[in-house]
Amino acid sequence: MKALLPQQLRIRENQLFLAVTIVIGVGAGLSAVLFSLGIERFSHLLFGIEPSHARTVLVPPLVSLVTGALLLKVPAVRGSGVPQTETAFHLDEGVIPAKVPFWKFVLGILCIGSGHSLGREGPSVQIGAGLASAIGRWLELSPARVKELVPVGAAGALAAAFNTPVAAVLFALEEIIGDMNATLLGSTVVASVSSVIVERSILGNHPLFHVPTYHLEHPAELLAYVFLGIVGGIVSTIFCKGLLGLRALFLSLPKWTRIVQPAIGGIIIGALLLVAPQVMGVGYEYVDQALNGGLLLKTLIALCLLKLAATVVSYSSGNAGGIFAPSLYIGAMAGGAVGVLVHRIAPFPTADAGAYALVGMGTVFAGSVRAPMTSVFMIFEITQDYQILVPLMVANMLSFIIARRYQRTPIYHALLEQDGIQLPR
Amino acid sequence: MPGSSICSVASASIKDSQAHCARDTFRFTCVLVETPTRALWRIVGRHHALPERRAYVQYTGRVYLGPVTERLIHRQLVRLTILALALIASFFATRAIAESTRDMRRRDAVRWYREGEAALAHGQAAEAVDRLRRAATRDPNRTAYSLALGNALTQTGQDRSAEQVLLDLRDQAPEDPDVNVQLARLEVRRGDTSTARRYYQTALNSLWRPEQDSTRRAIRIELIQLLLQHGDKSRALSEILILAARADGTPLQLQAARFFLDAGDAVHARDLYKRIVSEDPANVEALSGAGEAAFLIGDYADAAHMLRGLTTSSPRVDEMRQIATAVIDDDPLSPRLPASERRSRLQAAIGRAQEKTTSCVAASTFNDQLGDWATRINLRHPVDTSEIEEALDLVSRVEISAQTCAPLAPDDRALTIIAARHTTAAR
Secondary structure (H helix, E strand, C coil), X not given: CCXXXXXXXXXXXXXXXXXXXXXXXXXXXXXXXXXXXXXXXXHHHXXXXXXXXXXXXXXXXXHHHHHHHXXXXXXXXXXXXXXXXXXXXXXXXXXXXCHHHHHHHHHHHHHHHCCCCCECHHHHHHHHHHHHHHHHHHCCCCHHHHHHHHHHHHHHHHHHHHCCHHHHHHHHHHHHHCCCCCCCHHHHHHHHHHHXXXXXXXXXXXXXXXCCCCCCCCCCHHHHHHHHHHHHHHHHHHHHHHHHHHHHHHHHCCHHHHHCHHHHHHHHHHHHHHHCHHHCCCCHHHHHHHHCXXXXXXXXXXXXXXHHHHHHHHHHCCCECEXXXXXXXXXXXXXXXXHHHHHHHCCCCCCCHHHHHHHHHHHHHHHHHCCHHHHHHXXXXXXXXXXXXXXXXXXXXXXXXXXXXXXXXXXXXXXXXXCCCCCCC | CHHHHHHHHHHHHXXXXXXXXXXXXXXXXXXXXXXXXXXXXXXXXXXXXXXXXXXXXXXXCCCCCCHHHHHHHHHHHHXXXXXXXXXXHHHHHHHHHHHHHHHHHHHHHHHHHHHHHHHHHCCCHXXXXXXXXXXXXXXXXXXXXXXXHHHHHHHCCCHHHHHXXXXXXXXXXXXXXXXXXXXXXXXXXXXXXXXXXXXXXXXXXXXXXXXHHHHHHHHHHHHXXXXXXXXXXXXXXXXXXXXXXXXXXXXXXXHHHHHHHHCCCHHXXXXXXXXXXXXXXXXXXXXXXXXXXXXXXXXXXXXXXXXXXXXXXXXXXXXXXXXXXXXXXXXXXXXXCCHHHHHHHHHHHHHHHHHHHHHCHHHHHHXXXXXXXXXXXXXXXXXXHHHHHHXXXXXXHHHHHHCCCCCXXXXXXXXXXXXXXXXXXXX
C-alpha cells in the first residue's frame, strides 16, 4: 500500500471537509424543506381548509398536552433552537446529541402545525446544526472540525428555510459565531448555496414574498423612516421584555407544571385564534399582504399587537418554535401601520404602506435579534431592490440602538441567561 | 518500512511519548503524523493534550503514514459515501412528499378559486381578494388564479398590488396575452397610455390559438379605441388596417370602417363601406358611413347619392346630406348647366349673402360689394366663369364673416364649400 505524506493528508482532510460541508448543506436543506412541508401537512390535517370554532379552540391545547409530555424528555428542544445552537458552538465544542435534531423536527411540527404563533426558522437552524454535529461525529472528525460544522449546518438550514442564502451566511457569522471575520465564511457559503440549490430544486424558485419595487419618493421621506426606526425599536423592546417576563413567570412555576405549561399556552392561543386566525403559525401570507399594502390601518395595528401577544405566550409556555418569523410578522404590521399614517399626514410624497411594512420587518428583527447586517441583507434578498437599502439601514440602525438602550442583552442571549447559561462575549 | 523511521523521529522530538513509542511503535507512528482528525486519535487509543498535538504538528517533512491511517481515511470516505447515498434517497423522498403536498395545495386552490370567483360575481370584491389570494398562494403555477386575483385587486382599487401580481406572472411568461392585457388595462386606469400600448401590442404579437381569434380581435379593438381616444391616429391606423384585413363579417367591417373614419382615413373607410353596400345595398349604417366618407373626401356627388333618401336618427348625417345636396344643386359652375341656370344659381348665392350682411354686423361691410355684383350679373349675358368664381369668393367671405354672429346653415356651408372648390381649382 502506498503511504501518504503529511501534506497529502492535509489536502485530503481539506477535501474531506469540503465534501462534508456540501453533504451538510444538502442535508440541512432537505431537513428545512421537510420541516416546512411537515408543518404544512400537519396543520392541514388538524385544521383542514376552514377550521370550525371548536377545532380552532381545541387543537392547540390538546396537541400541546402531547408536546408537553415529550418536551420533558428532551428539554433542549424547547423554544427557538438558535440559543441552543449558540450554546453548542461556544460551550459544548459543537456537540449536539443526535436525538436533539430528531425531536426538534417532530415537536416543531407538532407545535407550529397546531397553530402556535412560532416560526420555523429557529428550529430549522437547530435541526441543521444538530445534523451537522451528528454527521461530523459519525465521520470521526476532530472536535475542532465538529465545532466548525455547527454554524455551517445552521447557515444551510436557514438558507433553505428562508430562501435567502446571503442572509443565512451572515446570520451564522453574526449570531451563531458572533464574529463577522470568522474563517468559516467559505464553509458557510458552500453549505448555504448547496442547501438553497436543494430547496429550489424541490420547491421551485418562488420568492417567499411578492414585493413591489419600492423606493424613496422624496428625500424628506427619510424622516418617516427615522420615525419607523423608533417605532421598530420600541416594538422590539416590548416584544423582548414581554417574552422574557412571561417566560420568567412560567419558569418560576413549580417543576411539575412543566408538562402542562405548553397546554396553558395552547388554551390562550386557541382563544386568540378564534379572534384573529391570522396569527396562526408562521403567517407569512399575511406578511405578504402587508408588504403589498393590502391591509387597513386597524387590521395592521390589531395584527401587530395580537401576534406579539400570541408569540410571547406560545414561546414562553415552552413550545418548540422560533421567534424569527414572528418578529418579521410583527415588524411588517407595525411598519405597515406607520406607512399608512405617514401616507395620510406627510406633506411630501411618500411610498406605499407596503414599503414601510418591508422596512418595519427589518427594524423589529434588528431590534430583537440584534443582527443588523443579517436584517439588511435579508430584506435586500427578499426584494432584490437597491432603492430600499438606505431607508432600511437608517431604520434598522435606529431600532437597533433604541432596543439596545432599553434591553441591553439580545433576546437569544437573554433567554440563555434565564436558563443560567452565559455565553462568552 | 515507514513505521520504524517515524518512530525514531518521534522518539527524538517528544520526550514523554517515548515509552508509548517503544511499546507500540507502529501504532504510535500514526499519531505522530499530523493527524487532524479525532478518528485517528481514537484508533491509536490515545487522546493527547493540546501542547503535545502542537508538538507533533510542528514536525514536518519525512514522516510517513502507516497503513492504519490509510484505513481510517478509507473508512471516512466510505461513511461519507453512505451519507451521500442516503441524502440522494432522502432528496427523492422529499421531492415525492413535496409533490403530494403540491397536489394537496392544488385541491385547496381549486376550492378557494371557486369561492373567490363566486364572491367576485356577487360584487364582494374584498372577500374575493382574500379567497383568490389563497388560491394563488396555494398554486402559484396556475396563471388563472393570479389573473383572477389581479382582476379582483383592480376592482378593489389596489392597483399597485394588482400590478405586482401581474408582473410576477409576466416574469414567468412574458408573452402571455392574458397577463399583458390585464397589465395594459391597469395602465389605462392609471393613465399611462404608452405603457398600456406596449402591453397591448405584446399581447397581440404573442402566439394565439386559432380558437382565440375573437379574443385577439377584441383586444385589438380595445387598443384602437385607446389610441384614437388619445389622438394617436397613425398607430391606430396600422392596427385598423390589420383589423379590416381580418374582418370577416359585416358588423366587424362596419366597426373597422368607422375606426377608419375616426382615424381620419376616409378613403379606406369609403372603400370598406362600399364593399358592405355592394353585398347589402339596404344596409343603412354602411350607406350612411359611405356618404360620410365621401363627404369628408370631398366627393359631394357620391355623398349626396349615398345619403339621399336615408332615414337616420343622426343630425350630423342629415346635415351632411343637406350640404352635399346643396353643393351639387347650388353650384353655378356645375358642368353642362345652361347659362341662365348658372346666373340664377349665382344670383341665389348673392341673395343669401346679402341677407347675411343685413342680419350680421360683421358681414355688413360687404354690402356694397355684393350690391355691385348683383347689378353686374343682372346686366351681363352670359356671365363669365372667372366672374362667377370672383363672385363666389366674395359670397364665401361674407359667409365666413357671418359665422361670428350665428352658426352657418347647411346651405350657407354649401356655398363656402362651392367657393372653396372653385377657388382651389382656379389656383
